Amino acid sequence: MKQLNSGKNKELDDYCHYLRGNSFRHLKLFQEAKKELNLVTKNFVYYPLVNKVLGESSSELKEFKKAIYYFNEVEKWPNLDNQGIKIGGIYIDLGVCYLHLNQFEKAEKYLLKSKYLLEKENNKESLFLLYTNIANLYYIQFKDKQAIPYFEKGYSLSNKINRFDLKYRASKNMSVVEENRGDFKQAIVYRKESEQWKDSLNDQNKVWAVADFEKKFAVAQKQKQIKVLEVENRLKNSQRNWLFFSAISLLLLLTAGIYFYAQKVKNAKIILLQKNKLDELNATKDQLFSIVSHDLRSSVNALKTSNAKLSATLETKNYDELNQLIIQNSGIANGAYSLLDNLLHWALLQTKQLYFHKESVHLFSIVQQIEYNYKSLLLEKSITFENSVSRNIFIFVDLDSLKIVLRNLLDNAIKFSNENGKISFYSVETHTDFCQLVLEDTGLGMSVNTINELLADNELLAKKSNSEIIGTGLGMQLCKQMIKKNDGTLAIESEVNKGTKMILSFPKTNQNG
Structure with missing residues (x-):
């Protein structure tokens, strides 16, 4: 079921469907068997086995025409031995289906074909079932002379078989035959024998039932143990998972703490560097403004002094000295202007406002x-x-x-x-x-x-x-x-x-x- 639910390998899915279908047939869940087998693709390498199980399931459900269709499909397949299928067994199945449909000629044809093959193989159980089916074929057509020899062959084979159900069936058939012949004494002998085999069969079934019960009880006990182990495993897994996730959580918390601490240290260093840079810039700014103000003050003071001299010179009308003072004033003014112009451009450049x-x-x-x-x-x-x-x-x-x-x-x-x-x-x-x-x-x-x-x-x-x-x-x-x-x-x-x-x-x- 795990493989079928995964659906990853179609070829493996075919094997799984076949095995499940065959298992359902053995459990006598014939409808479920057919549903499962119909899911097998026709490319499946063992598709004749699929048709064989479909035919057997249909036969058990009294769907004899469908069973005949499936058995015919098997019959058409070459090299059935490679599939593990005996053609003689398929002939028996076809003969039995036709027998149930009262198509006696076809039933006789397939059963006799099977007889020819099975007598060569000398499989006693298969031959017993075949002889019984042939006997029943003739018996229901009131062909007692043809039926009785096959009943006798079947009874003879049952003595060589260790199955109580087949021995019971053979002796019962012979009791009916003798009753129809009018030999009631011999019929009673076969009837008593059949009852003995029936009791043995019942005893055997009881033994098997007890064994089956013991097996089921043992399985139930094992399942309980498995469930207890599963619960214990789940508890251990829960504990292990809890420890794992706790460790992961602690590791994450530790990592986060280290990260945030590192970020804090990094930010502190950046702030310290920025503070030092700012202090340096402020010191430069203060020094610059001090010098600029000093130079401007000196220029203005020089201009003031020169203008006083210029006024005095105007009174004395000393034109040569007057000309020198005017030139001096012009130089002082130009120097102050250059200083202010540089200061303006420097400020614009520092504030990124200069175009x-x-x-x-x-x-x-x-x-x-x-x-x-x-x-x-x-x-x-x-x-x-x-x-x-x-x-x-x-x-x-x-x-x-x-x-x-x-x-x-x-x-x-x-x-x-x-x-x-x-x-x-x-x-x-x-x-x-x-x-x-x-x-x-x-x-x-x-x-x-x-x-x-x-x-x-x-x-x-x-x-x-x-x-x-x-x-x-x-x-x-x-x-x-x-x-x-x-x-x-x-x-x-x-x-x-x-x-x-x-x-x-x-x-x-x-x-x-």
Whole structure:
């Protein structure tokens, strides 16, 4: 039944249906046997056996025509010996079915065919049943002369058989024969013999009944033991499952605890790192605001002092000094404006509010615009400016951020250049997808340590060797961040008192290759 319920193997299902059907027949549950056997497919290798059992079940149910159909199907099959079927037995079954249907000619035909085969095999029990059936065939047709020899043969064979039911049947048949002959004395002898065999048969049946009862009792006891064991197994399984699930639950709780503890530690580390970073940024911010406010205060104070001098000079009408003061005021105002402009752009960059739009830019024209903006400062210090950038170069950058970078770098170059110095912008061909723009001055220059500080990726401010703050370093930080956002790079080459080279690399526009 487990196999049939799985339905995974059709060939194995056929075996299961046949075995169940045959078992039902032995239990005399003939209808159930037929239902089960009809589920066997015709591809089943032992299908003749299926038809044989169907025929026997139909015969027991008095469905003789159906039985004949099934036995005929068996008869048609070649090589019945390979199926474990004796054709002589099939002939007997067909003969008996026709006998019950009163089709005596066909019954005689099959029974005699069977007689020919069974006498060769010398199977005494089968021959006894055959002789009895042939005798009955003739006897019900009132052919006593033909029937009696077969009854006698059957009786003779019964003496060689150890079955009480067949001995009882043979002696009873002979008692009837003798009664019909009129030999009542001999009939009584056979009748007494049949009664003896009947008593023996009953005794045997009682013994078998007792044995069957004992067997059933033993089976029941075993089943009770099995049920007790099943209950014990279920209890053990329940205990084992409870222990297993408890262990799993504890493991899950432990894992969850470890996970949450690890997350807590991780979050604590992140918070600590963020706090340290925030403290650093706040310190930088405070320092920056302190310096910016100091520089602005100094610029405003210088402008205030210069304006006082300017008022006094107006009274004395010293026009040469007046001109110098106006130029000085302009320089102070420009410095303060540059500081505020850098502070604004730095704040926008830090808060990600600065708008970036990359486009193709003509580099020579941009350098020319920057030169124009700083013409007055260049003239004031008599600095020579040279724009040697190639007119064929286009770079792919954000225009506004590029101007901020170039203005800051040029402003620093002017600030740290001596009078009558020189500042040059020129390009270098690298045969790559990047263009190099060099800003070179003949100013104060700087040491290797100062270069490293300027290029370091931090928020520290520029300092002198004596730790006096001379500037916010904001312009340089702003330049580095904007160069990076434009996918560019910055390098510095410098020696003290020999000038400085600020080397910028920016991606070319595709059309320049």
